[in-house]
Amino acid sequence: MIRRCALVVSLLCAAPLAAQPVEFDPADFGKVILAPKQSAGGGGLTFEQAFGDYQNEPILTYGENSLPRRLGRPVGRLDVLYDNGKTGVCTAFIVDAQHILTNNHCIPGVGGAGVEAAQFVAGFVDGAQARGAEKFQVSTSPVETSVPLDYSVLRVFGDPSARFGKVDLAVEAPEDAELLWIIGHPQGQAQHISREGCAADDPAVSPEGKLVHSCDTLGGNSGSPVFRITDRKVVALHHAGDNRTGYNFAIPMARILAESAVLKAAVPVAPVPKAPQVDARCEAMLEAAPDYGCAGYETFLETCEAHPLAAMVSRHAERVCELEAAEDARRLAAVPEEKAPGAPAGAKPPVEETARDDAPPADPDAPAPVHPAVEIVDLDALSRDELEDWARKTARDIEEVLDDTGWARADAINAKILTEMFAEAMDENPLAAPARAAVAPHVAKILEIHAKVEEIYGARDLEDKRILARVRGDLAVIREGTEAAARKSAADLLAKLQLYKTERDRLSPLATEAKEQREAAMKAVSATLIEPDPGALAGLQFVMRERTTFFTEDELDDSSALDVAYHFLPAPDGHVAYLWCEEGNSKCQGFVQRDGFKFVAADYSASVLEPGKGATAADILNDRAASKVETTEETGGPFYPMRNGKRMTWTEKWDWDTDPEPEAIYRMSLVQRCCEIYATSNSGRRLVWEIEYTFETDNLQASYTDWFDPGLGWVISSRGRQVQTGTSKGERSRSINKTLRRVISRPD
Known part of the structure; x- marks a missing residue:
């Protein structure tokens, strides 16, 4: 901010x-x-x-x-x-x-x-x-x-x-x-x-x-x-x-x-040529005139008749104003005519477009479509001061309408891009065949909606910047021009508001439908993805780079970076076992987890665990020096099958020694989100799940976002933050660790 x-x-x-x-x-x-x-x-x-x-x-x-x-x-x-x-x-x-x-x-x-x-x-x-x-x-x-x-x-x-x-x-x-x-x-x-x-x-x-x-x-x-x-x-x-x-x-x-x-x-700066000695105000108005279009040129000519370029600008202004008038007339002709409240019903205009043969019959009991009422303003009844106030409000309304239109178009574009990326990512995921079939009709509908949005938006020849420049030009004429010019610019301003409101009202429902189709596609992906077999991890190895920044009381203490190799081991059904090895260190720490993210044991002694020595999950579980974990108060599980919005909670009680009392109690929470696109340098786009993962103790709070690759069955990127409070020299202290992990080499 x-x-x-x-x-x-x-x-x-x-x-x-x-x-x-x-x-x-x-x-x-x-x-x-x-x-x-x-x-x-x-x-x-x-x-x-x-x-x-x-x-x-x-x-x-x-x-x-x-x-x-x-x-x-x-x-x-x-x-x-x-x-x-x-x-x-x-x-x-x-x-x-x-x-x-x-x-x-x-x-x-x-x-x-x-x-x-x-x-x-x-x-x-x-x-x-x-x-x-x-x-x-x-x-x-x-x-x-x-x-x-x-x-x-x-x-x-x-x-x-x-x-x-x-x-x-x-x-x-x-x-x-x-x-x-x-x-x-x-x-x-x-x-x-x-x-x-x-x-x-x-x-x-x-x-x-x-x-x-x-x-x-x-x-x-x-x-x-x-x-x-x-x-x-x-x-x-x-x-x-x-x-x-x-x-x-x-x-x-x-x-x-x-x-x-x-x-x-x-940085050589070119010398600025000396300008002729003319009215600085007129020079500024002439320089700004192209941004304001016809209104800008007319304001310049009314104010600066004696300017040496006035005659030439006058001829150019006539052409600019003719083009703008023709364009505004074309656009207003495309705006459906609205009746004022209480106006007598008139004859319907003839239908120029022939009815489609495949169009469904009209339902006489169907409610009439709702159109926003077009503002009815008697501009001639407004004083000059009232006209200026109305014009400023109308200019703000036009800007808001254009902003709404831009967001509507962006929603449709984003829906198209995301669904196309999902389709590409699923093409590279052998487990996603059912999901491809489920999402295909939603992708087709989104492409159809996007084409309609671009057709409507493409009919507009002016970008928002030019439209707003013309609006500012109208405001300048209403504020400084003659009475007749001010009234004409006010009418132009009202016509612009009606035109772009109509455009927005055509685009907004399409954008809403595109978002709904995108959400339906996401739901279809979530419901049909085939879950990976955790046992397939055994024997795989990949390297993650971990970067951690350390703070004490919000002041930077240190930062570190290291590469960590994950060696996956044979494990019982429903379990994952792996060695966590810093690069260059032959001794590793071993971990056994079940049901996705729940720890069972951790070997911190690193006594016998070396890559390639035939270590298994049993070696970690049977290591007398390994920490054992008791999992209680489980809700929302199991981890598989994965579902969008699934929330799991549990409590882990860690014992690091033979004392029967737990050394630490962690309150855990996990939420599954489907789905995201993750781009890798050697694997293209991957369809991944976003796992929101938190845990806390009495003096520690941690939150992580993990990106879980269902084709691999493991996390390929992670970003997290831990905040720990304690006492140092009799005073409360607070430390923060921020960690970024990403796979830098992996099997395909």
């Missing part, structure tokens, strides 16, 4: 700029993987801020050729050694073959300390390994720097742009509420992106000239580029946050470009 910043301005004026970049062990300088020591900075204005639920995510979760990864290639980590023995980690980004841009408080730094050494680390995207990263030496003396604008242009040696490219800098100021991305190296970690809830405030720029934004950042994000997503250009240089107000701040690139000769050369 974009928040107003009236209060922020007064707080910001008095807040001290007292903070430093994240520190690391000086002995680690020159390494790619660092262990940050702390996030420096006191109260008030600091050089980073994360607010609410931290949403900065590893960029490695995106594909190699995805837009976030491509935008992030010129972005790297800046490691600094200061003369006073301090260290600092910031972010910088490549602007040309010889220069990078970062904050002044990173280099030369705050407090008067000199810089002993600095390096730029590009390509560091995987926190578990340094492979792919490259280090470049950086000059310790800025080429350009500014304390008020908190920027420094640094000389970098070795041309990192040859491999990693460079960013595009925006010369325009940030726009109010525009969507943003920030890419950087929080806490010196591998590259992260702040995307969720990341946007400029409204207004975007504070009175002090800073971009106010809601993107989550942490120490180490200083010097990060702020991308606007509309054109992928860097619109600002991130530099600070206020932990009292929950806002972050960046320096607009337009302000930096105004001072920086180096950056100006990197």
Whole structure:
């Protein structure tokens, strides 16, 4: 949500700029993987801020050729050694073959300390390994720097742009509420992106000239580029946050470009030719006239008769107005005529279209179709002020109608796309033959509905943007034009409202029917999918990559990434047994589950469990050191057959030793949702179930969404969050773990 910043301005004026970049062990300088020591900075204005639920995510979760990864290639980590023995980690980004841009408080730094050494680390995207990263030496003396604008242009040696490219800098100021991305190296970690809830405030720029934004950042994000997503250009240089107000701040690139000769050369701006000395208001009206169509040109000509281009514009305006009038007449002719309430019944117009031979006979007792009443307005009876008020309300009504129409069309398109994807996914699933037959009639109906929707929508030659531009043109004429012109524009406005209401009322029922058919298709899939045989898992192996981010009291502690191999073992009917092995570790943990997700036993000793040694479920169940689980209070089961909306609950009592009392009691809940499409790089689209899975104890709450592949009989992706509360040094503490799992190699 974009928040107003009236209060922020007064707080910001008095807040001290007292903070430093994240520190690391000086002995680690020159390494790619660092262990940050702390996030420096006191109260008030600091050089980073994360607010609410931290949403900065590893960029490695995106594909190699995805837009976030491509935008992030010129972005790297800046490691600094200061003369006073301090260290600092910031972010910088490549602007040309010889220069990078970062904050002044990173280099030369705050407090008067000199810089002993600095390096730029590009390509560091995987926190578990340094492979792919490259280090470049950086000059310790800025080429350009500014304390008020908190920027420094640094000389970098070795041309990192040859491999990693460079960013595009925006010369325009940030726009109010525009969507943003920030890419950087929080806490010196591998590259992260702040995307969720990341946007400029409204207004975007504070009175002090800073971009106010809601993107989550942490120490180490200083010097990060702020991308606007509309054109992928860097619109600002991130530099600070206020932990009292929950806002972050960046320096607009337009302000930096105004001072920086180096950056100006990197973004050559063509000189603007001098315009003739004419009325600035008329120039603005002429420039905007094409967006407003006929009304725009007429308003310009009425106001700016003396403009040197008035004669030429007049000839062009005549042609534009003729075309718009013809188009409006054609559209109004297609609108069914509505009778005013109480009007006498007239003769029915002749039917132009011949009746279909296969049409069913009319039912004389059937209720007449209900059409929304067309607004009856006596525009001539309204005063000029009343006419303006009515016009503003009507313009809002037209915008709402167009919005409803757009959503109706989107519903039909989404239904078509989803059913086509389901059909494709089922084609690749050998267990889905009955489901294909069940869903086929719904798919055919949705395709028919979509064709009707596109036919109705295709009859409209104008996009919403052009329609609203014409509406704004009508409003301008009603507000500023002559009396006759205002009355004519008001009539045009009323005609537009009637036209697009009719269009919406034709589309809305079709969209509703498309959604109903999509839901029926989902129900058919859920009811007819053949369930997998869990025994078929035995002998299979696949690898999942697990990435976990750790927080304490909402502050980032650490993050980790590891690859885990799952080796499935022979197990009794209705059970699944597997070894959970970290890559590179020959000893594994063993687990036995029954009925989908219910644990029976877990071997934490890893005493005899090695892949390929013939281990079975019995080995885990008979291991005296293994934890045994008692399942009670079961409702809603069993897991198979899977059904959409099925809810299961149970309680697990875990014993980790010989004590008869349970060590932990977990209250479990599971809901099955059918169905989703999951795309894999080596398996195409897969039809999967969404499993909402939660468990809790007295001090732990966890929620996961698992994507379960019925063709495999196991989870292929998972996203979850655990929140644990406890006591540390006599004080209550709260820790959060966020985990993302996905299969990176699997059998087909």
